[in-house]
Amino acid sequence: MNGVLVRTECLVRDYGNGAGLHGVDLAVPHGGVYGLVGPNGAGKTTLLSILAGLRRADAGRLDLAVGRDRIAMCPDTPQFEPWLTAAEVVGQSLGLVGRDAGPDGTRIADALADLGLANAANRRVGGFSRGMTQRLGLAVALVLDPELLILDEPTSALDPVGRAEVLTLVARLGRTRTVIFSSHILGDVQRVADTVGILARGRLLRQGPVGELIEQFVRPTWELRVRGDADRLCEFLHAQNWVTAVHARHDGALRVEATDRDTGERHLPAAISATGAALVDLNPVDADLESVFLALTGATA
Numbered sequence: 001m002n003g004v005l006v007r008t009e010c011l012v013r014d015y016g017n018g019a020g021l022h023g024v025d026l027a028v029p030h031g032g033v034y035g036l037v038g039p040n041g042a043g044k045t046t047l048l049s050i051l052a053g054l055r056r057a058d059a060g061r062l063d064l065a066v067g068r069d070r071i072a073m074c075p076d077t078p079q080f081e082p083w084l085t086a087a088e089v090v091g092q093s094l095g096l097v098g099r100d101a102g103p104d105g106t107r108i109a110d111a112l113a114d115l116g117l118a119n120a121a122n123r124r125v126g127g128f129s130r131g132m133t134q135r136l137g138l139a140v141a142l143v144l145d146p147e148l149l150i151l152d153e154p155t156s157a158l159d160p161v162g163r164a165e166v167l168t169l170v171a172r173l174g175r176t177r178t179v180i181f182s183s184h185i186l187g188d189v190q191r192v193a194d195t196v197g198i199l200a201r202g203r204l205l206r207q208g209p210v211g212e213l214i215e216q217f218v219r220p221t222w223e224l225r226v227r228g229d230a231d232r233l234c235e236f237l238h239a240q241n242w243v244t245a246v247h248a249r250h251d252g253a254l255r256v257e258a259t260d261r262d263t264g265e266r267h268l269p270a271a272i273s274a275t276g277a278a279l280v281d282l283n284p285v286d287a288d289l290e291s292v293f294l295a296l297t298g299a300t301a
């Protein structure tokens with residue numbers, strides 16, 4: 001598989017009415033964090049469930065360079081028997097695959113501690129908050145010490161502190177194994193993913209290293225505010241061959257996209273003064289995964 005741990009070819013799951021997956025070619029490198037991003041309903045859960053063997057594809061191919069017994073998945077809304085304690089839930093996970101808990105249950109204690117649940121080990125999980133339940137779901141997967149860890153929206157139920165902690169954990173796990181995690185929060189994915197796949201309406205629009213996607217799909221952009229005739233400036237910019245797009249935002253600012261950074265930096269100030277407008281503010285816009293997503297889906301900010 002040439003450095004690829006998971007590969008799909010033309011994977012299809014047809015739920016009808018356009019829902020599902022439509023010919024997905026995924027290539028997840030061996031080691032590191034693969035972030036699968038896409039809006040609600042894009043097909044993330046469907047794709048991850050097929051990878052984990054929990055759902056079947058209608059057509060296409062799935063190749064795994066890892067044994068099924070070395071894959072663990074944590075669903076987006078994990079559910080447990082409410083009367084069990086957190087330690088019992090994690091112990092059950094080990095029991096299901098016939099592994100022991102180690103001397104004095106250290107495997108269980110370590111997994112719970114990794115997810116910040118050490119003090120809740122003996123509490124019944126029925127009383128857990130959504131965030132705690134989600135972290136427990138991660139502990140249940142992590143205790144199996146999988147080679148491939150699949151996490152479906154692991155941060156969706158967490159507050160900002162919990163989110164940051166789980167993202168740090170995901171980044172750390174990616175140093176010793178392969179982690180695939182899905183999210184509709186592009187900033188989260190950009191923070192920890194080495195490789196990103198962008199899924200929309202059941203199609204994988206692009207995948208690759210985050211930096212390469214940004215380089216490939218995001219043109220240098222500036223946001224500016226002027227005093228004076230902004231409409232005239234807008235028209236003038238539209239007519240320039242080095243300008244690829246101009247958007248007037250609701251708050252009066254203009255977003256200007258240029259063919260390349262150097263040309264934009266040299267010509268933009270001159271264009272503003274040529275129309276007689278007074279410059280109030282001019283800032284480059286940082287290119288991020290969100291910009292890639294917007295460029296690929298044609299959505300507007």
Ligand SMILES: Nc1ncnc2c1ncn2[C@@H]1O[C@H](COP(=O)(O)OP(=O)(O)OP(=O)(O)O)[C@@H](O)[C@H]1O
Pocket residue numbers: 015019020038039040041042043044045046047076184
């Ligand atoms: N078992 C099913 N039967 C019919 N339609 C389904 C089924 N499972 C999912 N869908 C539909 O397929 C589409 C993709 O769903 P999926 O849950 O895979 O997307 P998602 O990207 O994980 O969304 P979310 O972020 O909201 O969880 C949605 O339109 C969903 O309603």
